[in-house]
Amino acid sequence: MLVRIEPGEVRIGMFIQAFEGSWFDHPFWRSRFVVETDEEVLRIKTASIRALVIDRSRSRVPIPSGDAAEPGPDQPGPAKPAPPKKPRRAPRQTATSIDQAVPAQDRPRARRGYAAECRRAGRLANKSRDAVAELFESARLGRAIEAKRMVPLAQAIAASIDRDSKALVNLVRLKAKDEYTYLHSVAVCALMINFARHLKLDDDIVESLGVAGLLHDVGKIGVAEAILAKPGTLSEQERHSVQHHPIKGYRLLAQCKDVPELALEVCLRHHEKLDGTGYPDGFAGDMISIYARMGAICDVYDAITSDRPYKGAWTPCEALTQMQGWHGHFDPRLLEQFADSLGLYPIGTLVQLSNGELAIVMGSTGANGEDVAVRTFFDTHTLDDIAPQDRIIAPCAEHPRIIGRDNPDFWRLGDWPSLRARVMAAD
Numbered sequence: 344m345l346v347r348i349e350p351g352e353v354r355i356g357m358f359i360q361a362f363e364g365s366w367f368d369h370p371f372w373r374s375r376f377v378v379e380t381d382e383e384v385l386r387i388k389t390a391s392i393r394a395l396v397i398d399r400s401r402s403r404v405p406i407p408s409g410d411a412a413e414p415g416p417d418q419p420g421p422a423k424p425a426p427p428k429k430p431r432r433a434p435r436q437t438a439t440s441i442d443q444a445v446p447a448q449d450r451p452r453a454r455r456g457y458a459a460e461c462r463r464a465g466r467l468a469n470k471s472r473d474a475v476a477e478l479f480e481s482a483r484l485g486r487a488i489e490a491k492r493m494v495p496l497a498q499a500i501a502a503s504i505d506r507d508s509k510a511l512v513n514l515v516r517l518k519a520k521d522e523y524t525y526l527h528s529v530a531v532c533a534l535m536i537n538f539a540r541h542l543k544l545d546d547d548i549v550e551s552l553g554v555a556g557l558l559h560d561v562g563k564i565g566v567a568e569a570i571l572a573k574p575g576t577l578s579e580q581e582r583h584s585v586q587h588h589p590i591k592g593y594r595l596l597a598q599c600k601d602v603p604e605l606a607l608e609v610c611l612r613h614h615e616k617l618d619g620t621g622y623p624d625g626f627a628g629d630m631i632s633i634y635a636r637m638g639a640i641c642d643v644y645d646a647i648t649s650d651r652p653y654k655g656a657w658t659p660c661e662a663l664t665q666m667q668g669w670h671g672h673f674d675p676r677l678l679e680q681f682a683d684s685l686g687l688y689p690i691g692t693l694v695q696l697s698n699g700e701l702a703i704v705m706g707s708t709g710a711n712g713e714d715v716a717v718r719t720f721f722d723t724h725t726l727d728d729i730a731p732q733d734r735i736i737a738p739c740a741e742h743p744r745i746i747g748r749d750n751p752d753f754w755r756l757g758d759w760p761s762l763r764a765r766v767m768a769a770d
C-alpha cells in the first residue's frame with residue numbers, strides 16, 4: 344500500500360516509491376529506494392520536496408497509514424522481501440537527535456526559489472544551446488556570425504544567476520554527448536558571469552564575458568568531430584588542428600563588427616597557460632589578460648566536470664583539487680576566487696558554515712557529485728571543539744550552507760596540518 348507523507352516524517356528504513364513534483368525538486372537521481380542513512384534523511388528534509396510516496400509493504404519500519412496515495416501506472420508488483428539490513432557504523436548523531444538538540448532556526452533548510460529557478464534555468468539552457476548551435480552552423484556554412492544575438496542570451500543567463508547563483512551553473516554541467524560543444528559554451532558563459540559577479544566587475548564587462556563564454560570555441564567548427572572525441576593520443580596533424588581553433592575562432596569573430604573586444608581576447612587566449620606552455624602563441628605571465636585567465640579556468644573546469652567520450656566526469660570538488668595541483672597552468676589567486684564563486688573547495692579546505700561551525704571539506708557526493716561533504720569539528724560561537732560530525736551541503740541548502748573558506752590562524756587552531764589530518768582521519 345502506498346502512503347503519502349511529509350518530508351519531515353521520513354525515517355531510515357522507509358521505501359520511497361516517488362517524490363511529488365519534478366525531479367528538479369529532489370536531490371536524488373532515482374526516486375525508488377530504501378532510505379539507509381541519516382545523510383539521506385537530512386537531504387530529503389532539506390530539499391524543496393512537497394511530499395513523498397512511501398510503499399509500506401517494502402519498508403523495513405512500520406509506517407502509519409496516513410493519506411493513502413493513488414497507485415501510479417508503474418506501481419510495482421507483489422512486494423519483495425525487505426533486503427537484509429546492511430551493517431552500518433553507528434551514527435555519531437542521528438537526524439532525530441539533531442532535530443531535538445538544534446533550535447528550529449538552526450535546523451537544515453533549503454533555499455527558497457532554488458527548485459523554481461532550476462526549472463526556469465532548464466528552459467534557458469535549452470534555448471541558449473539551440474542558439475549557439477545555430478550560430479556555429481551559420482559559421483560552418485560561411486555565413487556572417489550574428490554575435491549580437493548572443494547579447495540577450497548572456498543577459499538572460501546573468502539574470503538567472505542573479506536570482507540564484509547555483510541553479511543554472513549546476514544544471515549545465517550535465518550534458519548529453521551530442522550537445523557537448525554547444526552546452527559547453529552555455530556552461531562557460533554561466534561560469535564566466537558567476538565568476539565576474541563574484542569579482543564585482545562592472546555590468547558591461549560581465550555581459551561581455553558572458554558573450555565571450557558563448558563564442559569562445561566557435562573555432563572548433565574547423566576541427567573534425569572525430570578528432571574532438573578521439574580517446575587516444577592525437578597525431579601531430581590532429582594536434583595542430585585542435586590547437587588552431589583559437590586562431591580560427593578569432594578570425595571568424597574579428598570579421599563581425601558586434602563582437603566585444605573581450606570576447607575576441609578570450610577566444611584567442613583561453614588555452615594559454617601562465618608558464619608559457621599553452622597555445623596558440625605560448626604567451627606567459629602578464630601577457631595573458633585577467634579575462635583570458637578567467638576563460639581558461641572556466642573552460643577547463645567545465646570540460647573536466649563533464650562526461651567526455653574519452654573520460655568520465657570528475658566531481659566539482661575533484662576538479663578543483665586537481666586544477667589547484669596543475670602548477671603553472673592557472674593563475675592561483677584567480678583559481679581560489681573561482682572556487683569561492685561556486686562555493687566549492689578542494690578537499691582539505693577549512694570552511695565556515697552559516698551555523699558558525701568550522702568544517703573541513705571531505706569531498707563531493709550525491710548522484711551528480713554536486714553535494715559537498717564536510718566534517719565539522721569546532722564551534723565559533725562557543726570557541727570549543729565539537730565531536731566531528733559529517734554533513735552534506737546540497738546546492739539548494741540555505742542553512743547550514745558554506746559561507747566561505749576560513750583561516751585556521753584566525754581561530755588559533757594550533758598546528759593546522761596535524762589537526763586537519765586528525766579530523767579527516769577521525770572514525
Ligand SMILES: [Fe+2]
Nearest residue numbers: 559560613614
Ligand atoms: Fe577551446
